[in-house]
Amino acid sequence: MADTFEIRDLHVSIEEKPILKGVNLVVRKGEVHALMGPNGSGKSTLANAILGHPKYTVTSGKILMKGEDVLEMETDERARKGLFLAFQYPCEVPGVRQSNFLRLACNARLGREMDVTDFYSKLEEKMKVLDIDEKFMKRYLNEGFSGGEKKRNEILQMMMLEPEFAVMDETDSGLDIDALKVVSRGVNELRGPGLGILIITHYERILRYINPDFVHILVDGKIVKSGGPDLAAHLEEHGYDWIIKDGEPAPVPAKG
Amino acid sequence: MSAASPDQVLPGAYKEGFHDDLKTVHNVPKGPTHAVIDYVCDVKGEPDWMRQFRHRSLDIFLKQDLPAWMPGLRDIDYDAITYYMSPVNKSANKWEDVPEEIRRTYDKLGIAKEEQKLLGGLGAQIDSEMAYHNIQDSLSKKGVIFLSCDEGMKQYPDIFKEHFAKSIPPEDNKFAALNSAFWSGGSFVYIPKGVKCDIPLSVYFRINAEQFGQFERTLIVCDDDSFCHYVEGCSAPVYTTHSLHAAVVEIFVKDHARCRYTTIQNWSTDVYNLVTKRAFLYKNAIMEWVDGNLGSKRTVKYPSCYMVGEGAHGEILSLASADKGMWQDAGAKLVFYAPNCTGRINSKSISGHGGRASYRGLVQVNEEARNCRVQVNCDALILDPVSRSDTYPVMEIDGNLATVEHEASVSNVSEEQLFYLMSRGIKKEDAVSMIVNGFIEPIVKELPMEFAVEINRLINLQMEGSVG
Numbered sequence: 207m208a209d210t211f212e213i214r215d216l217h218v219s220i221e222e223k224p225i226l227k228g229v230n231l232v233v234r235k236g237e238v239h240a241l242m243g244p245n246g247s248g249k250s251t252l253a254n255a256i257l258g259h260p261k262y263t264v265t266s267g268k269i270l271m272k273g274e275d276v277l278e279m280e281t282d283e284r285a286r287k288g289l290f291l292a293f294q295y296p297c298e299v300p301g302v303r304q305s306n307f308l309r310l311a312c313n314a315r316l317g318r319e320m321d322v323t324d325f326y327s328k329l330e331e332k333m334k335v336l337d338i339d340e341k342f343m344k345r346y347l348n349e350g351f352s353g354g355e356k357k358r359n360e361i362l363q364m365m366m367l368e369p370e371f372a373v374m375d376e377t378d379s380g381l382d383i384d385a386l387k388v389v390s391r392g393v394n395e396l397r398g399p400g401l402g403i404l405i406i407t408h409y410e411r412i413l414r415y416i417n418p419d420f421v422h423i424l425v426d427g428k429i430v431k432s433g434g435p436d437l438a439a440h441l442e443e444h445g446y447d448w449i450i451k452d453g454e455p456a457p458v459p460a461k462g
Numbered sequence: 463m464s465a466a467s468p469d470q471v472l473p474g475a476y477k478e479g480f481h482d483d484l485k486t487v488h489n490v491p492k493g494p495t496h497a498v499i500d501y502v503c504d505v506k507g508e509p510d511w512m513r514q515f516r517h518r519s520l521d522i523f524l525k526q527d528l529p530a531w532m533p534g535l536r537d538i539d540y541d542a543i544t545y546y547m548s549p550v551n552k553s554a555n556k557w558e559d560v561p562e563e564i565r566r567t568y569d570k571l572g573i574a575k576e577e578q579k580l581l582g583g584l585g586a587q588i589d590s591e592m593a594y595h596n597i598q599d600s601l602s603k604k605g606v607i608f609l610s611c612d613e614g615m616k617q618y619p620d621i622f623k624e625h626f627a628k629s630i631p632p633e634d635n636k637f638a639a640l641n642s643a644f645w646s647g648g649s650f651v652y653i654p655k656g657v658k659c660d661i662p663l664s665v666y667f668r669i670n671a672e673q674f675g676q677f678e679r680t681l682i683v684c685d686d687d688s689f690c691h692y693v694e695g696c697s698a699p700v701y702t703t704h705s706l707h708a709a710v711v712e713i714f715v716k717d718h719a720r721c722r723y724t725t726i727q728n729w730s731t732d733v734y735n736l737v738t739k740r741a742f743l744y745k746n747a748i749m750e751w752v753d754g755n756l757g758s759k760r761t762v763k764y765p766s767c768y769m770v771g772e773g774a775h776g777e778i779l780s781l782a783s784a785d786k787g788m789w790q791d792a793g794a795k796l797v798f799y800a801p802n803c804t805g806r807i808n809s810k811s812i813s814g815h816g817g818r819a820s821y822r823g824l825v826q827v828n829e830e831a832r833n834c835r836v837q838v839n840c841d842a843l844i845l846d847p848v849s850r851s852d853t854y855p856v857m858e859i860d861g862n863l864a865t866v867e868h869e870a871s872v873s874n875v876s877e878e879q880l881f882y883l884m885s886r887g888i889k890k891e892d893a894v895s896m897i898v899n900g901f902i903e904p905i906v907k908e909l910p911m912e913f914a915v916e917i918n919r920l921i922n923l924q925m926e927g928s929v930g
Contacts, residue, residue: 257885260877285887297882301900307883310896314887346900363886 216267227427243424290369378412390415481699519642582661614650648678745771766795784817798831814845
């Protein structure tokens, strides 16, 4: 219980249109889950609903983090409790310096003012892992960043905030192979007994660099199949059609 | 006593809203009359030409109509206003010589602390007169002149007469005429050829009286190849009646010289702030207006650069924040009379709690101004559905080969930005504040540090409870 992130029979709508139609998923700390699915299956809806984006309405179901009801919390509270979302399209916030933003976020997550020296030495260390230039910190939050820079910035934030559960929404999209390697290096460094990760992706490619423990397939708002890493390889070879055709409801993963 | 406690009007937001009971040395009957002008001229011992100029200006004021486009000024009752009033008799140049009760007022405003900071000079005006004016020895040795405008006229009549009312004649507009009739106080600055005055000259304008008109007049002459940075701040008590602040600022930036003029206007919300500011730029001169409007009931102000010499560069950075009960009609004017000049306007406005911010800009390129380049950016941020923003850009281009770029944007605090910041654990109020402060950052970073801090504080207070 204390080490799980659990989604129970989650139904989510956008403007009254149902998108998720009963998603069940349990991620334990230390595990990496991959959620794959064709376009329009509801992958990003799940990511946004987990953090409480106001456009997405949870019509029924539950999200529990370490037994606590996440849906009762505002977005910022979810984050402070250790939930993280690496955005597919990180937002630009003009005029807000990266360094200021990161410091505020770190202080919020810690619940106290982080020592300035500690903050900068940690930041420097993480930036090295991600091949991020020093000048980066003086720039404004995501403003004018290339797609790759934005994605690296998401992983940097994740490394700085040290979440307990992280959702990565199509972090691989728009990345060339070198950038993908760098991003994966960051995620692999974070991987460990204190963190549960849910990687949302359309393609199997990223899973060659970050090996998942479990793979789930989302089709039309429901997880229709769950399995081990070989499921991703199978998908890469055969596409999504065979699952959609079979249409067998997937077994719900065992609860922890 | 019709003074309202500042706490009743804006909870905690306007800390300059107090007033002090000061004994007045000079006090005249209300209303804009020729008798008041004669009283002022007698008290100040002014030359005849100035007396005639004042009388002529009052005639122009009384005859001239408000321009049809000028916003929300019809309800000013000119007869209810006092046009000359002073709690001091003369301007001191030692802080100890400023009357104690006035020193106390300035202590509360933090002006005495300013004096200890690194400033080239400090001036402080209360109501009609300058209570204090002082300049560092190192600057006066180089020939830098920093006096009240009245003293400037007396001590340096040649420089004064050569420039006074030459860029802004009384006929220019109704409020320039009113200022020309009743002007008192303000600064007279002269920077000699080749002198770089790299520490700012700073002046603080305070209205203490009720139903009063402050008409300071500032004249700055930067001679060839010189530099100066002039900084002004303003505030007033919160009353339930209206006051009027109609200043005129004239600047002459001679060949290869550069001048920067920074204003942080934080009048209380019963002050009509109607100011004419204009700079003449000679060959290769650079003028930068940094104009922050945070207070007042109405502000009508468009700092201007008139490019009269080849290769001049004029720049206006304008920041306006319109909170409840305010209408900031701010903007800029760039007028080109000479070839190969450049100009830039960067305007940012925020409106919240039903406030209204307007950008009004004029770019005029005359026929002889060949090969000029102009860039205009104006961005507005509207915090809630009851607030308003408008843009009125006017372009009159006669010049050959002029390049004019204009970009404008209006935005709200976006749901996506809020979600993004909150997803990092940042509370909603802090996220809104980050977004708004980020929006004005390009202008705030141009301000002296203490102003930047003060602006961020004021904007955060104005935003409280805005964005639902």
